[in-house]
Amino acid sequence: MIETDNFSKLRTDLIKEIATNWKLEAKSEDVGRYFYHMNEVEAIISGAKNYVIGRKGTGKTAISEFILGLGKTQKGIFCEKLSFKNFPFNDLYELSNLKYTPPNQYITLWKYLIYSVICRLMLKNNNINSQVRKSLSLSYNTDPITNLPVVVSNWTDANFKLQNDTKQPSNLSWIEKVNILEGIIQKNLDNEKYYIIFDELDEDYRDIKNIEEFKPYNNLITSLFKAVQDVKNIFRLSSLNINPVIFLRDDIYDLIKDTDKNKWSDYKIEIDWDENKIKRLLAFRISKAISTSQHVLNFDKAWELIFHRSAVRMGDKQSKEMHTFDFIARSTQMRPRDFIKYIQACAEDTYYNHGRFIYPQTIKQVDKAFSNYLKAEVEDEIQAILPDIPQIFQVLSQIRKWNFTVQEFKTAFANYVQAGTIKETNMDFVIQALFNFNVIGNLPRQRQNQFFRYKNKEARINFNESIVVHRGLFKSLQIL
Template sequence: MVATNNLLKEIADTWKLEAKQENNIRYFFHIDESKKVLSGERFYVIGRKGSGKSAISEYILNLPKVDIEKGYNIFTEKLSFKNFPFNELYSLGNDKYTQPNQYITIWKYIIYSCICRLVVKNESIDSEVRKVLEKLYPPDPVKSLSRLIDKWTTKEFGAQILGTGGNIKVDQISSFQDLSWIEKTNILEDIIEQYIDTSKYYVVFDELDEDYRVFENPKEQQQYINLITSLFKAVQDVKSIFRDKKEVICPIVFLRDDIYNLIKDTDKNKWGDFKISLEWDEDKIKRMLAFRISKAIDPNGDVLPFDVAWAKVFKREEVSMGDGGNKRMNIFDYITLSTQLRPRDYIKYIQVCSERTSSEGGARITAKTVKSLDKAFSNYLRDEIVDEVHALLPDIINILSIISQIRKWNFSIQEFKDTYNSYYKNKTVTNGNVDYVLQMMFDFSVIGNRPKNRFVSFFKYSNPEARFNFQENIVIHRGLFKALQIL
């Protein structure tokens, strides 16, 4: 158990923004949505950056270590498309399908190949089957997904494999190298159908947004969207083929919600039955923070109630606000005002506060410290938004400069348009469609709406169904005030 005076140092040192860099086994907070993914009931995970997609992905990858008793029965493979040359996949379309379905077969082939790689590790599977599959899929770590897929799709891949006719038998060995990867897909499907056991096989597709950037032309963007659409359909197809093994064969796709929203397909409405959207409210955030603080205190201890856990990290003080500091607000609500209700935002704010207080020898974070680090957090949030929005708005840094020039948190749409158009005229920004710019900033909660004679603002992060109202005033997100020098 961590002593009280060392708790802040523990948080400062062990809480990380990136799930890969954190002790996921210790800090993973189960939500109802993640349980549905683990059971195989849901297999599309959609959410904003910082909403917890990578945390679930990393937890799945670590499942064999998490459940010691059942770990021998769980096999996981994570396919990261970070720095992946997507052009290799674009060249592997199946001409039997029309757009956007032309990549379904290559995705199925990748899924089946991954499962066969995992089968090799499973000592419960027939040894002769594993021996044959091991020739094709040596149980080495996936160091380069690009080279792996390149190898799997070459004509020479697979000198020998199980026979293809009738009932597959181990002693029926035939040539595999003369077949196309499309034909090999059907063979692998038959092998999995006949020899798979009741173990769990998770194949995780993550970091698919790495190729989502500023496309040179609409055709290039559509090619990327077609590839993602085909993946969703391939996963649904695999789950349908193995519907009696839905808890056994578990391919899972993690994708940012803004990219998911770009998919236009007649089948998309049906995906709702298999999709989870990672959305957070204050109650869920409090439960997540109570869990993390409790695990920072004692990895094996009970989870404390939120108020108890929070009081071990923060002093029971209020933050002064407004002109002259006349208004006062409790620390949690003050931090919440600066966030977009994402776990990552709270982790960042509490982490930097813990680091500052710990370095100064304090035992608990004060309201003064929280307020003094408001600007640092504001700069973090600005950088996060720039990184997230840049693919859709390449001019995002200059667009934020427009807001800094206006220097108000609440102003009319016409005032923004006038300033924006002057930037466009001077070629400081390149997108002449100011309505599109406003819509994108609303979608990423840089701005919200403020109805006349109302003291409430509407932001997308707190209401995913919200629509931007071009007749109402613009309000800037509170967390960006300091970074954008808003008075």
């Protein structure tokens, strides 16, 4: 195909944009340009859904950043994001309400924080009565929350006063403080939209087999869900648009055990991806990489703007062929972050080598670096459940096969336990955890399809079938 100079420049600029400006972290990226507006987002913005559950890398933070951006760009929307990254959770554990039994002892604390954030947001709204805002300004300010631990510490201090009332005692209980704020909000809040975003709550997610360490965290997170449910119920019949939104990893959510959990489904939305959704996302991102005003191309046209049409050749004699998208997809766990990482790395290699297309050779070269990335991602995810995961990966490397029997794994694993290299002795638990986090899947006897949990969340490990290691981990585990 003969290209004009303009088309060649467009392609070069497109490769450069992807190489330099596509980011793994939504907070580091131009969300206004690259945010893909899924149907699920409408349910969150409308207030119909308040619990956003999904695997790591599925776009939860991107959604939270998008909502936060609405508060900066659209009139009548007020947002505050509470990020618990690097938060000293022990400070929160000490603020339990002993009048309630576990796991409910933190509900009042969470409601107090939600109402305090709303009061802060009311200060930014000129439609709120000026005297009310003046009174609230004596307790709160509108400065961006850059140090959440300090803010929470100030608000929860015993001497913190909620408004300029000299008769107010300094030793109010949590319930009394919540009732005061609730009254202020009910009496003075207008019908604009208020969002309180809870994100990065996995910071204190620890070894779940250590019951005493995990229990406080579990109680705290459970109380947050109940507090949000309580707030929604309190204001359900009013015209007030108060929308606390929790973003949480699905593996943590699955560990929550509570008699009220079934009721949460009314407020819950799960972020899942399949091949068609991923293709629509990539078509959108490639189109917007051309220009923010570019209409969204169909997938095939968008893909062929950056990837050469030739297939990836595989096998000992390079006799097998695979479409470039399919080759990349098989190394991923069908998450947006995986595809962004892989394509960005391909574009970077192409750009710095002055290429005009991403060729199959580049895709195959990037596969090893991507494998190391995926291994690091999995280690980070699974560490709280399997602290021995680096050593467990060594077991898989020692087996050095992409498929094997459960007994083969247990034999190799037992050697590490006997040598003291691995402390975890429950092999069935380890296999189940590896399956849950998509390190391994099942390979049925007919070998037509491999079963991984990311393809079907309801899938369960079959100990009577062969185990297959995820293709994306082959290179990092030195599996031939």
